[in-house]
Amino acid sequence: MIFRAIFFSLLWTVSQVTAKSLTGSRLLVALEDADIKESYSKFFGDLESRGYTVDIQSPKNDKLSLFQHGERAYDHVIIFPPKAKAYGPALTPQKLVEFTSKDGNILLLTSPFGTPEQARELARELDIDLPPRDFLAVDHFNYDTVSASEKHDVILVQRPPPSKSAQNYFSGKEGDVIAFRGTGHTLGNRPLLFPVLPAARTAYTYDTKEDFAYAEEPWSAGTQMHYVTAVQLRNNARVVVSGSAEMFSNEFFDMEVQAPNGQATKTANQEFAKEITQWAFQESGxxxxxxxxxxxxxxxxxxxxxxxxxxxxxxxxxxxxxxxxxxxxxxxxxxxxxxxxxxxxxxxxxxxxxxxxxxxxxxxxxxxxxxxxxxxxxxxxxxxxxxxxxxxxxxxxxxxxxxxxxxxEYTRSWDISAAWVWIAGIAVTIAGWVVFCMLWLYSAPTETSVKKTQ
Missing domain, CATH: 2.70.50.30 (Coagulation Factor XIII, subunit A, domain 1)
Incomplete structure (x- = not known):
């Protein structure tokens, strides 16, 4: 028993040294389509280089479970949008909420065409409203003229500027842009919601079944819409909701973009993906x-x-x-x-x-x-x-x-300057009484002689 205790103690120590996340290194990637794994090889490679044990599983796998013997089987979960209309029995909103209640962290990736109703239910638990299926975000003023010259669906988002009132975990140098193709979402009034990438005033989300040039009633528009939002629960478990899975792909990591009337530049998606996963998996903050x-x-x-x-x-x-x-x-x-x-x-x-x-x-x-x-x-x-x-x-x-x-412990009267007048009055009264007594004792009346008559 002693050797077993020493062995498990050493094993725990080694795991803490290799894992940079304070909550553990077991990472589940719920990816239904294994063919696109290579499209995210840089993203997965960065996670493995940081000490994570990446376990890629299909959400439809019957043996998949977030828990084992009542405890977390994984420390973090990345959920990619599936082809089907549901994730599977292991990733229901109830089990994902239970996972966060046990201090698990989640990175939820959505897309305009592959977000199931389970993702919307989970987002509603967090006071985040995801758009219906087939809704896409566009921006006719901040888009990539190279890859989206007509549809304007590859949106160029500026990195968050440094703030003097909050920690700057996602801010980059001036001029950094993030390429985004996906959908926006709106936020409620919950104080646990932290916007990471807000939309510009000129962006909006519309139904792709309609002609985008005539989308008179968009689902959401302007600064009320957000692309990436972070949530920190009261037990400090973290959830990040991203409106795009493509922004974490190799294509967007290596993309060179050019804004209207701007110069060609390389995207900062890879640095941003690293920073957002560091925060989500409690490597920072x-x-x-x-x-x-x-x-x-x-x-x-x-x-x-x-x-x-x-x-x-x-x-x-x-x-x-x-x-x-x-x-x-x-x-x-x-x-x-x-x-x-x-x-x-x-x-x-x-x-x-x-x-x-x-x-x-x-x-x-x-x-x-x-x-x-x-x-x-x-x-x-x-x-x-x-x-x-x-x-x-x-x-x-x-x-x-x-x-x-x-x-x-009360202050004595002679230490109170305001009492000196009254103390002096008492002293004068006593002194006057003593003087009076002395005068009374030592001031005898004079004797008068009376002549006797016969």
């Missing part, structure tokens, strides 16, 4: 809390994380954060226009204070702040609730008791 510390500020030997504080204590709070960057932990940096905040709450926040970097190590950043406890005893909580697009949610809460002053 993963934030870990190393430690949480709070203590009295004015004591050098103060205990760490005590359960009780006193009102008006000076308190220091620290949280240490690291970010996983492909293959190692690095210090986590908050964007310039964003803020990491501490809430000191009792039902409602009494304080909401910014946490600023105080110490940066090789693999972590310590954010800290100091404050004076309010003059209100009760049960309080330190809480850091940091939920931002494209990073795992940080929600740390630590409950403490805030007591009132003990009888021997």
């Amino acid at each position: 993963v934030v870990k809390v190393i430690a949480v510390r709070h203590y009295l500020s004015n004591q050098t030997d103060a205990p760490i994380n005590p359960n009780v504080y006193r009102v008006k204590n000076d308190i220091t709070y620290e949280i240490e954060l690291s970010e996983w960057a492909t293959d190692k932990w690095i210090p986590f940096t908050v964007p310039p226009n964003d803020s990491l905040q501490l809430e000191y709450t009792m039902l409602d926040p009494y304080y909401r204070l910014p946490l600023l970097p105080s110490t940066i190590t090789e693999d972590s950043t310590v954010y800290s702040t100091s404050f004076k406890a309010p003059d209100q005893h009760g049960i309080f909580a330190f809480r850091v609730n940091y939920k931002r697009p494209f990073v795992t949610y940080v929600d740390e809460k630590y409950t403490v008791t805030l007591r009132h002053f003990a009888h021997d």
Whole structure:
């Protein structure tokens, strides 16, 4: 038994070293048509070079299952659009939702002509609305003049620009374009949805059964439409919905495109495909809390994380954060226009204070702040609730008791300057009484002699 435990411990260690994803390296690719496997060889080769064990299976395979003995059989799933009208019994929306509830990650690829109803049901669970079958996205102002000079269905999308208020996991250099041929989708108001590639104002999705030149009522248009959307669930499982499977193919990786009145350039699809799978499979955007510390500020030997504080204590709070960057932990940096905040709450926040970097190590950043406890005893909580697009949610809460002053901790009257007048009055009264007594005792009345008469 000892040797078996050592063996499995070493096996787990080796798997963690080879797998760059924090959730594992077992990757299922649901691909019905095995003939198109070579069309995506670069995409699959990049995944294998990053340490993934790629298992390509047909969704119609009766032996295919996402679970084994109640646990995940795979860590990640890539679902290609099938030729048939359904994926199969192993990839129903209910099982895919269960897969994400067990911390599995999904990359869902759709197409205008091969998106089954199961994909739409899964998307509706995420508050994403996919268009009906045979609907295609076009853009008459941002298209490739080489491959789509007539239909305008190869859309050229600019890489997302760098943002100062969010993490930039998908932004490239200026001028990078992504070739897209597929369909757009619309998003609901769910706060867990993060648009990655939004459509331009001139794009729209229409029914290909109609003449695109006369599509007066498109299904969706403009900035309300999106090409690629990321979803991070409350358990930090991730789902990416792409309106195009072709954008991950060798053809689009090697394509040279030219916009109207523009110059020929190579697409950035391969770099974007790598970045979107790194995020979806938790190779990037993963934030870990190393430690949480709070203590009295004015004591050098103060205990760490005590359960009780006193009102008006000076308190220091620290949280240490690291970010996983492909293959190692690095210090986590908050964007310039964003803020990491501490809430000191009792039902409602009494304080909401910014946490600023105080110490940066090789693999972590310590954010800290100091404050004076309010003059209100009760049960309080330190809480850091940091939920931002494209990073795992940080929600740390630590409950403490805030007591009132003990009888021997109140400030003495002579330490209160406002009481000096009254203390002086008492002293003057006592001194006056002593002087009066002394005068009374030592000031005897004079004797008067009375002459006796016979």
